[in-house]
Amino acid sequence: MTVLVQLDQSRVPERAPRAEELLALARDHTPDARQRLLLGVMALCDASPPDGQLSPILGEIFLSLARQAERDIRKALSMRLANADWAPAALVNVLALDEIEIAAPILTSSPVLRDEDLLRILVEASLDHQIAVARRPQLSGRVSDAVIDRGVPAVLAALATNRTAQISGEGFRRLVEHSRRVAALRGPLLRHPGLDQALAEQMYHWVGAALRESISARFQVDERKLNAAVYDAVDCVIRKDRDDIPEETPQREEMERRLVDKLKAAGQLKPAILIRAAREKRFSLVVHGLATLGGFTAAQVRQALRSPTPEAFYYACAAVGIDRAVFPTLLTEMRKLNRGLPGDQGEPVWQRGALSPASATRAFRALVTPDPLDQRIAV
Structure with a gap:
């Protein structure tokens, strides 16, 4: 049976409770005890953030609360734990897979999430969760590669706007190749500091006039030479397919x-x-x-x-x-x-x-x- 609790900030304890008191409250399943337990845990963590790993007892209390609490309380927990390096990994992963408004602070900031956790979210969670992962600051090259491998347009576009994500040269090449079919990628890629001139010239073949001007302005390239390259590419395709074209008589x-x-x-x-x-x-x-x-x-x-x-x-x-x-x-x-x-x-x-x-x-x-x-x- 799920117990619904509302957070009453006026009842926050003046002192941080002891672990024994919290454990006693955890065994009491009345609504009043649930609220006192949640407020007590928050007060304890605010007063004295744990150094390193949280004790198993407190970890179990946190996880129990998250599983039983109503939406507003799960959201409050997510915001409180978003930057906590001591937060229980099991609880962080539960919140990361919750609805996006609850998960967003965790996905954006939690230092507890590892690459394996983020890779699982890319596979199991909603599109909004995947976008939040792609926008995560200092995203690792391993996760960036996974985003590129999956090729989901909205997630690719989110990665292209992430200036702090680690993207290899090969990753940029594949993003540029994806931009052939995903127009939303082109603008962010052309503004990305990691894009080099060779890839920008490659993109010149399929972007519109406005973005071509941006390429020419940023990389100081000769538009006439790039236009000639476009025509050469088209001509190569024409010559390749010429034998298949029926003769016009x-x-x-x-x-x-x-x-x-x-x-x-x-x-x-x-x-x-x-x-x-x-x-x-x-x-x-x-x-x-x-x-x-x-x-x-x-x-x-x-x-x-x-x-x-x-x-x-x-x-x-x-x-x-x-x-x-x-x-x-x-x-x-x-x-x-x-x-x-x-x-x-x-x-x-x-x-x-x-x-x-x-x-x-x-x-x-x-x-x-x-x-x-x-x-x-x-x-």
Whole structure:
């Protein structure tokens, strides 16, 4: 049976009780005795913190209280014991696995927690507990490696903001590699004093324009050389995949155009088909599908795909309802099929925010040359 106790600070003993008195109270299970026991233990520890390990008797009393006490008392115990090097290890571990508001002071500060305890918390406890471990001051390299091994995005981001954590050079390399897929890692990593220039230049390949400026400013690197490295990397991917790309012939393009007409007639022409077509390396199907969905001509879409900036292509995609979060993936696939075009000049306009289809259509038409065929039809 759990006994609930409320902490009444007005009843704190004037003198620190003796261990025998506390032991007698521990055998009395009435609510009044429970409260007097808790207050007595706290008064004893405040008056004379134990030197080294706590006696087994007091250790048992603490653990008994923690198991029986209500939430507010467990929270008070956690705060009192957070910095105590004499706190019973069993009790500290019980509190560390309690709900996060109770566990947080222990996870943040307790000198009693060992690497083995923290590693167990990473496996057994909630996401909030794992984040608190990753933010723990002076976190060891062993625990940092475990955080990186697990690869949980929110926990990785917490580790990247921890300036006192021990992270090896290999650990930083793996964090940078994780930042390819975890955007929340990029900013903290670029501000971390442990990041070296080689890793920063590696990150330059996949971060946005604002972070590229931060890299250039912090490491005093040549943006033109880094941009060239990006293009070289893209070109390597293109050359590697070139043999797998179907040859674009007039016959193939006509076949894809007819397929688009059939899909439209059947009401099956959707933006998702364009993304699938790009992954299947069907360049002409993307061109004619995008043109048909947006009310553009194939020539206008091809012009956007030959541009030194992806802006016009983005507006065409936004006009037909392709989500801006999906656009970077589609852009990468199309560059593989189109010799690295559209290019990487200009700002990543898809990061500015959502755009209505009507606004995107107007922006696209303003950037591409009016097709003579459109003009003849208008007349």
